[in-house]
Amino acid sequence: AQTVTQSQPEMSVQEAETVTLSCTYDTSESDYYLFWYKQPPSRQMILVIRQEAYKQQNATENRFSVNFQKAAKSFSLKISDSQLGDAAMYFCAYRSFGNQFYFGTGTSLTVIP
Amino acid sequence: DTEVTQTPKHLVMGMTNKKSLKCEQHMGHRAMYWYKQKAKKPPELMFVYSYEKLSINESVPSRFSPECPNSSLLNLHLHALQPEDSALYLCASSQGTTGSYGYTFGSGTRLTVV
Numbered sequence: 122a123q124t125v126t127q128s129q130p131e132m133s134v135q136e137a138e139t140v141t142l143s144c145t146y147d148t149s150e151s152d153y154y155l156f157w158y159k160q161p162p163s164r165q166m167i168l169v170i171r172q173e174a175y176k177q178q179n180a181t182e183n184r185f186s187v188n189f190q191k192a193a194k195s196f197s198l199k200i201s202d203s204q205l206g207d208a209a210m211y212f213c214a215y216r217s218f219g220n221q222f223y224f225g226t227g228t229s230l231t232v233i234p
Numbered sequence: 235d236t237e238v239t240q241t242p243k244h245l246v247m248g249m250t251n252k253k254s255l256k257c258e259q260h261m262g263h264r265a266m267y268w269y270k271q272k273a274k275k276p277p278e279l280m281f282v283y284s285y286e287k288l289s290i291n292e293s294v295p296s297r298f299s300p301e302c303p304n305s306s307l308l309n310l311h312l313h314a315l316q317p318e319d320s321a322l323y324l325c326a327s328s329q330g331t332t333g334s335y336g337y338t339f340g341s342g343t344r345l346t347v348v
Contacts, residue, residue: 156336162321166277166339212276222337224276 123148125215132199135233136204140187142198142228144213151175154216155189155196158224161209169211172196202229208232236259240325240340247315248348255343256309257325266308267337268300269324277324283308315347 124147134140136174146155150182172180179187184201200207213225238259247253256264265284269277281300282289284288288300297319301309308325322344 145265154336158339164324164343166324166326168336168338171336189330210274213276214239216336224281227274227276229274 123215123217123221123223125213125223127211127213127228129162129228130226131229133231133233134200134207136203136205139199139201140203140230142200142211142213142230144152144196144198144225146194146196146213146215146223146225148194148215148217151219152218155187156186156214156216157187157196157198158212158214159207159209160212160227161206166212170198201226203232205232205234206226238325238327238338240323241341242343243341244344246346246348247312249315249317251315252313254312254324255325255345256327257308257310258306259327259338259341260306260339261327261329263327263329263338264305265328265330266302266321267328268298268308268310269316269326271324273322273341281310292296295304312345315345317347320345320347 126145153174155172159169160169170180170182170185178188186199188197211228215223241256244306267282268280273323280294283302299311322342324342325340328337331337
């Protein structure tokens, strides 16, 4: 089975600064999809960004961007110009071509005013 | 409508009670999911309904039973639960069962078993 590892249980960042959350995964598949989800205290899991493994170009969504290194099986999330509303639990997730969905253990992000 | 709606938001039940959680989406998604989430842990998959066919995580106890009356509605029936079943129960849906579709999650039901 695929595994998704988030090695940083907690991170903090000053407001307006940049932070990078790391994620690595283990797979033998060549086609798959990667996601970052945000879960604020309101509990709802919100899709932040997605990446198709066959695309070399890194995905970006406004202040959020990823650094996808397929050979290294690494998928880090960069948050630029951090805002107080970015404080949340962030989960990295892997979706296999056959629809199996695997979540990492999460990184709790604190934004310091 | 781009939401997954879960009701109730909070539920307290005794170990002998029977209750149901409800999940609804009107996005035309053909796959719906139930997840269980403990505090500061990732969600754990319980059930998948894909094109009205059920897939079960074998580790889920039989005191949880899903029901999919139609493609927009997903229920989770609860019976004789244990205190360790207290958790956040999340419903999700996806447009397809393969591909780059992410899941759309509801805001969950916080369940407390007393």
